[in-house]
Amino acid sequence: MTVSTLALTQTLLNGVFVGCLFGVIALGLSLKWGHLGVADFSHLSLTLIGGYLTYTLVTELLWSPFLTLAVTVPVFFVVGVALQWFLHVIKAEAFTSLLITFALFIVAESVVSMIWSPDLLSLRPWLTDDLTQSMKVGSISVAPIDVVALVVAFLLVGSAAAMLRYTRWGRGVQAMRQDPGVAETFGVRLLPISLVVSGLVGASAAAAGMVVALKMPLSPGLPLNWIGIVVVASLLGGLGRPVGALVAAVALLMIQNAWSLWFPPQWSPAVTFGLLFLFLALSPVVQLVRDRLSSGAAREALV
Amino acid sequence: MKLSFDPSLRRPLVMIAAGVAAALALLPVLGSGFAVTFGFQFLIWIVLALSWSLFSGNTGYASFGHGVFFGIGTYVAAAVFRSTEAPFVVALLAAGLVAGLLALVLGVAVFSSPRFAGDLFGLVTLAMAFIVMTIVSNTSFLDGGTGVFVREHTDGTWIGASTRHLFVVGALLAGLAAITAAVTSVTRWGAALRSIRDDESVAESLGVPTYRYKVVAFAVSGAIAGLAGAPQAVFLGYVEVGAVFALHIPLFVIMMAILGGMSRWWGPVVGAAVVVALREALLGLGSAEVAQIIVGVSLVVVIAVMPHGLSGVAVKVRKPQLAKEEAR
Structure with missing residues (x-):
């Protein structure tokens, strides 16, 4: 089967835009997993609930979708802090917290379908034309919503990366990850820092949720379809690395979209996990090569 | 062997x-x-x-x-x-x-x-x-x-x-x-x-x-x-x-094992009995969604308050000394 260059470009570009959305969700998972040691499934549920809250505020109170962030961001910050506080109080280990967030994930699905019904809800009819009419750039069409996704992704991932890298606070987070005991001795206050990280991740779910509501019809089971890509993107990007998560998510979605041009699309979830297994199988090899190279360099330096 | x-x-x-x-x-x-x-x-x-x-x-x-x-x-x-x-x-x-x-x-x-x-x-x-x-x-x-x-x-x-x-x-x-x-x-x-x-x-x-x-x-x-x-x-x-x-199947299974406690081989049986009974009672009350919510929330509560599960609690009541040693 031959595929035109235009179709391929359009498909890959769509992969970039959807990848941006998943990158924002993966950002939250990656930060909590990498820096707090909590593989937080309920982050996906929180994102979905953010989408539903956006839907309700837009359709019931006729707010602009962007104005809803003024409500959802602070609320979700508090939710994030509360969850981390709870895990701290019960002294949850890595697996226990995974189990708890998984349980919350299942609970959230039922709660959402009770409050908002199990049916598909679409925000599209409520949006103004300048959000739904796609623009033509040459012969390629770009939806304004996709531009929103792109901007949100760059803002959040950029600020997370910059905060981790350049602020004292971010260095504290990194120190905590490398050695909590030593970090504490040097004056990093672990509990407040982890609460704030969890809160910020929660707040990012509010922004991601708004993009979800703009982009796709909402249904309670959506997060189930996201788990694969989000988890794989977090792992491939390197846990705790904001830019890595975004790049990995974009790459994954581009590969998945390209795959569906040539092969049956219903197999594309298997592609994602196939890549994960390939990565996990190859990473010891990569580690070995890296060790060899670095030890070689060290030897040369001695000579 | x-x-x-x-x-x-x-x-x-x-x-x-x-x-x-x-x-x-x-x-x-x-x-x-x-x-x-x-x-x-x-x-x-x-x-x-x-x-x-x-x-x-x-x-x-x-x-x-x-x-x-x-x-x-x-x-x-x-x-x-x-x-x-x-x-x-x-x-x-x-x-x-x-x-x-x-x-x-x-x-x-x-x-x-x-x-x-x-x-x-x-x-x-x-x-x-x-x-x-x-x-x-x-x-x-x-x-x-x-x-x-x-x-x-x-x-x-x-x-x-x-x-x-x-x-x-x-x-x-x-x-x-x-x-x-x-x-x-x-x-x-x-x-x-x-x-x-x-x-x-x-x-x-x-x-x-x-x-x-x-x-x-x-x-x-x-x-x-x-x-x-x-x-x-x-x-x-x-x-x-x-x-x-x-996905609720593995979750229920894990919940049964954790609720029952895994320090005794029969712990999961107790857990299964409790979860099945709880779920059946809840299904009688109302919707499947409510049942799922309550089961999920109780899993969180169980993990938080009873890390050794029901069989652990039973052992604590019957043989306090043994339970203390196990906790160590």
Whole structure:
């Protein structure tokens, strides 16, 4: 089967835009997993609930979708802090917290379908034309919503990366990850820092949720379809690395979209996990090569 | 491994035999309606909780993939019924064998790297669930996306004739799972598995072949779950990917094992009884969603307040000194 260059470009570009959305969700998972040691499934549920809250505020109170962030961001910050506080109080280990967030994930699905019904809800009819009419750039069409996704992704991932890298606070987070005991001795206050990280991740779910509501019809089971890509993107990007998560998510979605041009699309979830297994199988090899190279360099330096 | 009869096994084995006999004796009393159906489901949950605990409870490697082995068993049995005229026993054994082989292959791959411990092991098993789901729903031999009608093939056979026959199979499987769990709790093999949970590198240095033991225990655990899938296929009558591989199944199994406590081999049985009863009572109250919410929230509460589960609490009440030593 031959595929035109235009179709391929359009498909890959769509992969970039959807990848941006998943990158924002993966950002939250990656930060909590990498820096707090909590593989937080309920982050996906929180994102979905953010989408539903956006839907309700837009359709019931006729707010602009962007104005809803003024409500959802602070609320979700508090939710994030509360969850981390709870895990701290019960002294949850890595697996226990995974189990708890998984349980919350299942609970959230039922709660959402009770409050908002199990049916598909679409925000599209409520949006103004300048959000739904796609623009033509040459012969390629770009939806304004996709531009929103792109901007949100760059803002959040950029600020997370910059905060981790350049602020004292971010260095504290990194120190905590490398050695909590030593970090504490040097004056990093672990509990407040982890609460704030969890809160910020929660707040990012509010922004991601708004993009979800703009982009796709909402249904309670959506997060189930996201788990694969989000988890794989977090792992491939390197846990705790904001830019890595975004790049990995974009790459994954581009590969998945390209795959569906040539092969049956219903197999594309298997592609994602196939890549994960390939990565996990190859990473010891990569580690070995890296060790060899670095030890070689060290030897040369001695000579 | 040398199998010599351990006298401390006598009591558990007698208890299990008595339990299975009591379940079978109860059968005429239960009639053929709701009570038998409920009893069958309860027995299947016991099999799943005990077999999950056999690997995950003993070694501390918590798997989210137990529903997959159960589901594979269901689908293999369905395929046997659909493509052949073979009796139920063949479907049962095929279900256990395929699920066990899948667990074996996965175990051989995953345990070869020490990185896959803790939450990463949980995620790999979860990823396996998605891969298997994709494969099953795209393979026309197994499902192909339309679901499989099992009932039309089992009508007129012994197993399809009555739910009471399913109940008998369920009771025998529960007995098998219980014996495996009890034997594991007293033998050296079980002690070796538990040493992996306590400190894997110390266990390895003391001569426990941790890799081999993990692989074997995982395969046995998967095979027992697969066996339970065969009667489940007949019970469902129509198997379909969404229901068979639903994610709440592994969650419920984990919840039963944790709620019951894993420091005693019979803990998961207690957990299964509580969860099944709770769920049934809640379903009577209102919607399935409310039931799911309450079960999920109670899992969180149980983890928070009773890390050793109900059997741990029972031991604390009966033998406070022993419980104190275990807590150490």
